Amino acid sequence: MDSTTQVAANGQAPKMVAKDLVTDQEVRWCPGCGDYSILKQVQTVVPELGIPRENIVFISGIGCSSRFPYYMETYGMHSIHGRATAVASGLKASRPELSVWIVTGDGDALSIGGNHFIHILRRNFNVNILLFNNEIYGLTKGQYSPTSPEGAVTKSTPNGSLDHPFNPLALSLGADGTFIARTMDRDPKHLQETLRRANSHKGTSMVEIYQNCNVFNDGAFFIYTDKETKKLETLMLESSKPLIFGENADKGIKLDGFKPTIVSLADGASANDLWIHDEKDAVKANILARFFDNPSKENHLPRPFGIFYQEDRHCYEDQMNNQMGSVLTKKGKGKLDELIAGKEVWVIN
Amino acid sequence: MTKTNEVLDSVAIRFAGDSGDGMQLTGTQFTDTAAILGNDLSTFPDFPAEIRAPQGTLAGVSGFQIHFGSVEINTPGDYCDVLVVMNAAALKANLRELKEGGIIIANIDGFDPKNLRLANIAPDQNPLENGSLSKYQVFTMDVTKITRAALANDSGLGVKEIDRSKNMFVLGFIYWMYNRNLDHSIKFLTEKFGKKPDILDANIKLLKAGYNYGETVETFTTRFTVEPAKMAPGTYRNIMGNQAAAIGLVAASEKSGLPIFYGSYPITPASDILHELSKYKHFGVRTYQAEDEIAAICSIIGASFGGHLGVTASSGPGIALKTEAMGLGFMLELPMVVIDVQRGGPSTGLPTKTEQSDLLQAYYGRNGEAPLPIVAACSPADCFDAAFQACKIAIEHMTPCFMLSDGFIANGAEPWMFPKSEDLPKITPPFITEFNADGKFLPYKRDEKLSRPWAVPGVKDLQHRIGGIEKQHETGNISYDPENHEFMVKLREEKVERIANYIPEQKLDSGNAKGKMLVVGWGSTYGAIRSACTKARAEGYDVSHAHIRYLRPFPKNLGEILNNYDMILMPEMNNGQLVKIIRDKYFVPAIPLNKIMGLPFTSHEIYDKIIELLKVEETVFASNGATK
Ligand SMILES: Cc1ncc(C[n+]2csc(CCOP(=O)(O)OP(=O)(O)O)c2C)c(N)n1
Ligand code: SF4
Ligand SMILES: [Mg+2]
Numbered sequence: 001m002d003s004t005t006q007v008a009a010n011g012q013a014p015k016m017v018a019k020d021l022v023t024d025q026e027v028r029w030c031p032g033c034g035d036y037s038i039l040k041q042v043q044t045v046v047p048e049l050g051i052p053r054e055n056i057v058f059i060s061g062i063g064c065s066s067r068f069p070y071y072m073e074t075y076g077m078h079s080i081h082g083r084a085t086a087v088a089s090g091l092k093a094s095r096p097e098l099s100v101w102i103v104t105g106d107g108d109a110l111s112i113g114g115n116h117f118i119h120i121l122r123r124n125f126n127v128n129i130l131l132f133n134n135e136i137y138g139l140t141k142g143q144y145s146p147t148s149p150e151g152a153v154t155k156s157t158p159n160g161s162l163d164h165p166f167n168p169l170a171l172s173l174g175a176d177g178t179f180i181a182r183t184m185d186r187d188p189k190h191l192q193e194t195l196r197r198a199n200s201h202k203g204t205s206m207v208e209i210y211q212n213c214n215v216f217n218d219g220a221f222f223i224y225t226d227k228e229t230k231k232l233e234t235l236m237l238e239s240s241k242p243l244i245f246g247e248n249a250d251k252g253i254k255l256d257g258f259k260p261t262i263v264s265l266a267d268g269a270s271a272n273d274l275w276i277h278d279e280k281d282a283v284k285a286n287i288l289a290r291f292f293d294n295p296s297k298e299n300h301l302p303r304p305f306g307i308f309y310q311e312d313r314h315c316y317e318d319q320m321n322n323q324m325g326s327v328l329t330k331k332g333k334g335k336l337d338e339l340i341a342g343k344e345v346w347v348i349n
Numbered sequence: 350m351t352k353t354n355e356v357l358d359s360v361a362i363r364f365a366g367d368s369g370d371g372m373q374l375t376g377t378q379f380t381d382t383a384a385i386l387g388n389d390l391s392t393f394p395d396f397p398a399e400i401r402a403p404q405g406t407l408a409g410v411s412g413f414q415i416h417f418g419s420v421e422i423n424t425p426g427d428y429c430d431v432l433v434v435m436n437a438a439a440l441k442a443n444l445r446e447l448k449e450g451g452i453i454i455a456n457i458d459g460f461d462p463k464n465l466r467l468a469n470i471a472p473d474q475n476p477l478e479n480g481s482l483s484k485y486q487v488f489t490m491d492v493t494k495i496t497r498a499a500l501a502n503d504s505g506l507g508v509k510e511i512d513r514s515k516n517m518f519v520l521g522f523i524y525w526m527y528n529r530n531l532d533h534s535i536k537f538l539t540e541k542f543g544k545k546p547d548i549l550d551a552n553i554k555l556l557k558a559g560y561n562y563g564e565t566v567e568t569f570t571t572r573f574t575v576e577p578a579k580m581a582p583g584t585y586r587n588i589m590g591n592q593a594a595a596i597g598l599v600a601a602s603e604k605s606g607l608p609i610f611y612g613s614y615p616i617t618p619a620s621d622i623l624h625e626l627s628k629y630k631h632f633g634v635r636t637y638q639a640e641d642e643i644a645a646i647c648s649i650i651g652a653s654f655g656g657h658l659g660v661t662a663s664s665g666p667g668i669a670l671k672t673e674a675m676g677l678g679f680m681l682e683l684p685m686v687v688i689d690v691q692r693g694g695p696s697t698g699l700p701t702k703t704e705q706s707d708l709l710q711a712y713y714g715r716n717g718e719a720p721l722p723i724v725a726a727c728s729p730a731d732c733f734d735a736a737f738q739a740c741k742i743a744i745e746h747m748t749p750c751f752m753l754s755d756g757f758i759a760n761g762a763e764p765w766m767f768p769k770s771e772d773l774p775k776i777t778p779p780f781i782t783e784f785n786a787d788g789k790f791l792p793y794k795r796d797e798k799l800s801r802p803w804a805v806p807g808v809k810d811l812q813h814r815i816g817g818i819e820k821q822h823e824t825g826n827i828s829y830d831p832e833n834h835e836f837m838v839k840l841r842e843e844k845v846e847r848i849a850n851y852i853p854e855q856k857l858d859s860g861n862a863k864g865k866m867l868v869v870g871w872g873s874t875y876g877a878i879r880s881a882c883t884k885a886r887a888e889g890y891d892v893s894h895a896h897i898r899y900l901r902p903f904p905k906n907l908g909e910i911l912n913n914y915d916m917i918l919m920p921e922m923n924n925g926q927l928v929k930i931i932r933d934k935y936f937v938p939a940i941p942l943n944k945i946m947g948l949p950f951t952s953h954e955i956y957d958k959i960i961e962l963l964k965v966e967e968t969v970f971a972s973n974g975a976t977k
Contacts, residue, residue, distance in 0.1 A: 023814070025814075025827075053812060054807055054810065055807055070816075075813065075814075076815075077650075077651075077654055078814065078816025078818065080647075080677050083643060083647040086644040086648055087647045087651040089637075090610060090637065090647065090652040091651030093635060093637055094608070094610045094635060094651070094652040094655045095655040095807070098806050116640065116643075119639075320635060324633070327631050330631075332631065334632035334633075336599065336632075339596055339629070339632070340600065340768065342586045342587075344587070346384070346385050347583070349582050
């Protein structure tokens with residue numbers, strides 16, 4: 001857990017509530033947009049964390065989602081398209097004690113900002129990335145994005161998109177991310193719990209949030225949120241629990257070697273044979289991230305939600321400051337006049 | 350045998366060889382020794398474009414020129430007096446830099462059939478033998494053979510390692526020729542190879558062998574003495590431009606109390622600033638090698654938002670990548686320093702060569718109306734002051750600020766009468782910790798400089814949001830109001846213009862306050878212009894020199910100065926950039942003088958132009974007089 005969470009327990013900071021995080025700015029997303037729910041869950045969870053709001057910074061890129069910081073009564077920066085991760089890296093490196101949150105979209109993080117996205121993951125700054133994935137460019141009014149499925153008909157692809165989409169979680173694992181999770185705008189409880197877990201992870205927490213853009217890509221994720229389909233199409237991951245899904249929790253996932261297969265508990269398969277979720281298992285996390293079939297495919301695997309992977313690995317900013325500390329111990333505090341004079345001087349009278 | 354001794358005012362020596370021959374090291378060693386012996390000096394390293402070009406070829410030639418003297422030295426020397434060449438390619442590539450009658454010292458071994466072939470010279474056209482060098486004084490020595498012999502039995506080194514040290518023999522010989530002592534280089538070698546006694550012994554042995562060779566061999570009968578220069582009294586050190594820039598940043602950090610966050614992506618010729626700063630962790634400097642230039646500048650935006658002094662450096666192509674983020678920095682009104690160590694452009698251009706390529710990029714290279722202050726360094730040591738001033742402007746005026754340097758001064762060296770830290774001005778960051786309006790915080794409320802307060806995360810109650818979208822005056826809230834936008838554009842421009850109230854007035858570097866001609870320069874052309882003007886004035890020509898450090902905003906009196914002369918000449922190592930801005934702003938008919946060869950001006954090139962223009966004027970006046 002972050003040390004900052006202790007403060008509230010000690011009663012030193014007055015208790016914050018959600019409305020303390022609301023700004024005087026009018027929220028400008030389209031009515032019905034999934035972003036509203038995400039904002040609400042963030043404003044619900046953050047006060048519980050016990051971090052004074054002046055120590056919190058939200059940094060975003062450009063996109064509908066990236067408007068987010070304007071609505072959070074914390075420090076915030078609405079930067080430029082794709083670069084929030086890079087800005088946050090510099091802030092966290094210089095001010096490690098701050099709680100830094102990045103808000104980004106699928107285009108922002110994975111298209112124009114793809115490079116910084118993979119690099120922040122490998123460096124493992126202790127920040128939280130909230131990737132609002134709506135599989136579309138919202139702000140620019142409906143072009144396909146790097147997560148849009150092949151064949152997607154959008155403003156810029158009237159005959160269907162030719163691009164093969166990114167799998168954001170597989171990409172994050174490939175970049176050696178240390179906390180990889182997926183959640184959705186329409187499951188407030190799950191979203192909240194995922195945010196809590198993301199915050200308590202020390203390292204870069206990558207949270208992909210399926211977000212409905214009701215104007216340009218309405219219903220992209222309804223299959224995972226609608227009552228009729230949800231139970232069959234989603235696989236809710238829980239640590240140390242078997243992978244079970246289905247209408248009546250009657251289906252399970254078993255590993256045949258490295259191959260996941262669906263078994264029916266109703267037809268006599270035993271829960272003991274099922275794959276038990278282990279957040280620390282990188283190999284299994286990679287297999288889980290590949291549960292990415294198009295739901296129209298016959299016998300497809302359900303889409304997992306929850307924490308796929310968590311690993312404790314040193315953070316860049318700590319290493320940086322340790323290195324500075326050890327040089328300081330070894331050399332002593334630098335003396336400017338000695339630096340200016342250098343090693344060899346001569347005097348002219 | 351007796352040797353004669355001749356006293357000289359100044360000498361330019363060029364060391365040239367294959368990139369593996371250690372010519373840069375030889376040159377810097379000679380430079381440091383000359384500096385310690387009190388000579389004024391200026392250097393010019395001429396790197397090959399390829400890091401590992403095939404040995405012995407023209408592409409692999411690396412050169413280093415040092416001009417040192419007992420008189421004022423402003424340039425690395427138009428032409429060299431002595432050319433030391435390790436092989437045929439080095440001679441072929443550098444002969445045009447040698448004065449007529451100059452001295453060539455050649456390593457015979459580098460002119461064997463193989464080396465001739467690599468240099469594209471016919472086997473029967475060895476320049477050391479075919480009489481083509483009759484205009485010069487040629488001395489040959491078989492460096493390879495002598496060094497191998499000197500270390501033959503007892504060095505414990507293989508032939509390869511022995512050959513690699515042969516530059517020390519050459520250095521020792523040149524030390525002898527110019528009556529220098531070996532102390533500095535012995536000390537240097539001891540520090541460098543202290544842990545490898547075999548190599549240390551071999552290097553010192555060769556250094557001494559080179560020196561003794563001069564003493565004993567009969568072909569060399571003359572030694573030269575260059576007395577210390579009569580420089581202003583004070584304490585000096587020798588310094589290179591990138592080094593000076595790095596130290597200037599640290600000084601600004603100390604004087605402002607802000608830790609440096611340096612985010613950068615490697616690029617020639619700016620990388621040495623990163624290398625240098627990465628050694629200064631005990632000064633609180635954080636260096637961050639980002640994944641690209643965009644990430645580099647964005648990381649410093651984050652750091653500056655957090656209350657640190659964000660600094661980034663690059664060269665032309667990298668600066669281009671930083672463009673959008675600079676616009677963001679401009680809108681956020683956060684202090685940041687962007688250093689552009691310019692090189693030949695466009696595109697990848699001439700990475701290892703110098704050019705004043707990016708003034709227009711720095712001036713205009715952003716979308717929308719986004720003026721940024723620009724400070725230019727004019728010599729290696731001046732990079733300290735330029736970097737310091739750029740930080741001061743950035744911090745006290747809450748803006749990104751450009752510092753322009755270039756490959757020539759970044760890698761060049763000169764003696765520097767360095768300041769004491771206590772004499773440097775204090776820098777005051779406009780931090781704010783309380784409300785600045787009744788019961789609230791207005792992040793874009795402005796002071797008399799028109800700059801805004803700096804509230805950093807962690808300060809209670811001053812939470813605020815900033816971004817690149819147009820803002821309402823004072824509140825900083827998003828605003829699409831048409832009147833507000835025009836107002837804000839003008840306001841931000843005026844803010845940058847007002848910096849003119851806080852920088853020194855433009856001074857003349859030399860010459861009369863009114864007269865026939867003013868030569869106006871900026872950046873690294875300083876030394877060449879200064880020498881050219883001094884020479885022309887000594888011959889009776891009425892010419893003055895002004896060198897502009899603050900390129901945006903210009904000093905308030907610049908227009909007035911420009912109007913005091915009949916003619917304005919503007920030498921630039923580009924196709925005419927400052928000249929466009931000056932003409933546009935002051936409506937003066939400035940005459941450009943351009944050199945776009947990846948090489949610095951020689952003072953003669955500028956001198957010749959001055960004379961040409963002033964002579965034309967004389968004849969015009971004379972003929973006018975005749976008809977009257
Ligand atoms: C350099 C640059 N290129 C293009 C744009 C235009 N642009 C703004 S947002 C955006 C895509 C946004 O998509 P996404 O990141 O998925 O965010 P969403 O609006 O869907 O939340 C684009 C292309 C820009 N602002 N800046
Ligand atoms: S365009 Fe889509 S993503 Fe953007 S605000 Fe509207 S509904 Fe939300
Ligand atoms: Mg999107």
